[in-house]
Amino acid sequence: MTRLTALLFTVALLLTGCGSSGEEDGPQRRRGGSDNSTPSVEAVQARDGTLPLEERMSGTVRARNQVAIYPELSEPVVAVEAQTGDYVEAGDALVRLRRETYEQQVRQAEASVRTAEAEANGAKARLRELEAQLKRTERLAEQDFESEQQLESLRAQVEQAKASYEQAQAQVERAEATLEERETALQQTVVRAPISGYVGQRNVEVGQRVDPSTRLYVMGDLDAVTVRVEVTDRMFGRIQPGQTARIHVPQKDTVLAASVTRMSPFLSDESYSAEAEIEVPNEDRILNPGMFVEVDVAYGESQRATIVPLSALYEDPATDTRGVFVAPTLGTEIPVDVPDSFDEDDPPPLTPPTPTTFREVEILAEGRQTAGVRGIKPGDWVVTVGQNLLANDTGERVDARVRPLPWSRLLSLQRLQDTDLLNRVLERQQRLAKQRFGDDSAPDDTSQSSTTQEETSPDSTASSMAVNQRP
Structure with a gap:
């Protein structure tokens, strides 16, 4: 014993x-x-x-859609909008970063767009003027009032004006792309929630300088959780999706019933085990992300x-x-x-x-x-x-x-x-x-x-x- x-x-x-x-x-x-x-x-x-014939495995609880939140920029933090335990909707602000530099860059990009658009409008007007002059010259040339040499000269000017207009249009597109990039960077000074759920593991303070490698929060939907278990090579042939699973929660003195949702068909080269997932409704908040639990999976019965x-x-x-x-x-x-x-x-x-x-x-x-x-x-x-x-x-x-x-x-x-x-x-x-x-x-x-x-x-x-x- x-x-x-x-x-x-x-x-x-x-x-x-x-x-x-x-x-x-x-x-x-x-x-x-x-x-x-x-x-x-x-x-x-x-x-x-x-x-019942069953296998016992250790599992780890994860929230549904559990994600880690990282900033896109390297800047100091000026405001923290969400605290550990808060429920937020997708799109809500979590952290605000310093934005003055990005606002200035946006203004510069807007000015560049206006300049490029003005140049493009001028090139377009010049092209229209030459195209109209070419049409008049072509009619006069048909009546022998204009020489062929003059006609060819105007045609060359029209082609050159078209090239200038296309170049000006390309410059406008580049300026607009730069503006869009600067506006995106400005928007990224506000770190927003990618999903609706609860915020936890806060790791950010006002004045702290963060970068894209700094994890700010972990968040997820706690109304349903996933228990991930490692299926060893010995168990691999016995455990299948759909089998009944009993999840022992010693912290709450509770046993939850669920079923194996999915299982990897591949064994790890290092651990010689495959990962299986068990999705569990969690409206009562019995399971918390990060918990270690014991899981019994039934695969048959004895005589x-x-x-x-x-x-x-x-x-x-x-x-x-x-x-x-x-x-x-x-x-x-x-x-x-x-x-x-x-x-x-x-x-x-x-x-x-x-x-x-x-x-x-x-x-x-x-x-x-x-x-x-x-x-x-x-x-x-x-x-x-x-x-x-x-x-x-x-x-x-x-x-x-x-x-x-x-x-x-x-x-x-x-x-x-x-x-x-x-x-x-x-x-x-x-x-x-x-x-x-x-x-x-x-x-x-x-x-x-x-x-x-x-x-x-x-x-x-x-x-x-x-x-x-x-x-």
């Missing part, structure tokens, strides 16, 4: 076992001393079903089997036999009422002492939280916490007091990280202290130590128990 799983079930005992040392246990302990030696364990009911939690599997250290402890009288001789949800402050009560027995099982398939086994039946109650308290060298049955739990409680604990588990323990201990000593008082070290020993005595073996469970 991994370190996390060992810690998980140690904490599970601390969270649920402490609550059992109060009112419900007190009378039984006072009636006789035999209950003090009866171990307390937790159990869930085995299910019939199939085990039908009896499904038990991984924590129910126990390896007998004497025989190396793998199996589970079952409580055969639960649900038959002893009625069981399991709530749909679990309340740490009001856990299900422990049963009276009931026999438990070890049964060897064959593991047919194994997932991240559950296993499919053969050797027990669906509906059997299997012990998930406290197996070490039940093991003995003779193989005889051991009576135990069983706390039946819903599957949802067990699976939620298995999803928690180490830090979350420890926080749960601390919160639970604080609540117990308030209930016992009040909000304004605190126990001394001696009373606290004795209280802790009394309330957690059934759980004192949790650490050794968890380590010896299934590796």
Whole structure:
């Protein structure tokens, strides 16, 4: 069993076992001393079903249309219009740069355009005048009033005027292009949002000199995000677009359902992996760009089997036999009422002492939280916490007091990280202290130590128990 799983079930005992040392246990302990030696364990009911086959990958969250904002010019900043967290529309001003030089260049370019246009208009008027004179001369030449030499001279002047006019027109076009370029540069002194979305990672201040390599912001649309995962060459043949994906968000203690949207057909030469993308609606802002998440992608199912939690599997250290402890009288001789949800402050009560027995099982398939086994039946109650308290060298049955739990409680604990588990323990201990000593008082070290020993005595073996469970 991994370190996390060992810690998980140690904490599970601390969270649920402490609550059992109060009112419900007190009378039984006072009636006789035999209950003090009866171990307390937790159990869930085995299910019939199939085990999903899935791969777990690490992913990074990116906003939809996530882009970095860079200036086009190298100039000092004179105003910052957008702050981190602001929502802006496409075209809104984000940063203003110094613009005096560009305004002067625009005025110069406008003057050049006017000069070029005036020269072009003069060349055009000269051309029209010569063309009209040529027409009159051609009519006179037809009547022998003008010589052929004079006619050819006018024709040459007209061609020269056409060339001058075309040259003047080209000069106008060059001047207009220069003006357009200068106007574009002037417009670029205002850095605008290319898309509508939220602004983040501000990296600009008034007076700062920026250039095209300076990243000013990162922005994107947070209403939908993309989770990018790396698919290794081992997974490559299993993962396909359209497959179901579950995104674990430990920061929010949430699991989101989505599907693989697209996947690169090429493996990287360096990492031997391909990138897959999962698009996720994000109106509730559960995912934030830059988050690291764990993603489970299902690619099939195992054969039908009896499904038990991984924590129910126990390896007998004497025989190396793998199996589970079952409580055969639960649900038959002893009625069981399991709530749909679990309340740490009001856990299900422990049963009276009931026999438990070890049964060897064959593991047919194994997932991240559950296993499919053969050797027990669906509906059997299997012990998930406290197996070490039940093991003995003779193989005889051991009576135990069983706390039946819903599957949802067990699976939620298995999803928690180490830090979350420890926080749960601390919160639970604080609540117990308030209930016992009040909000304004605190126990001394001696009373606290004795209280802790009394309330957690059934759980004192949790650490050794968890380590010896299934590796």
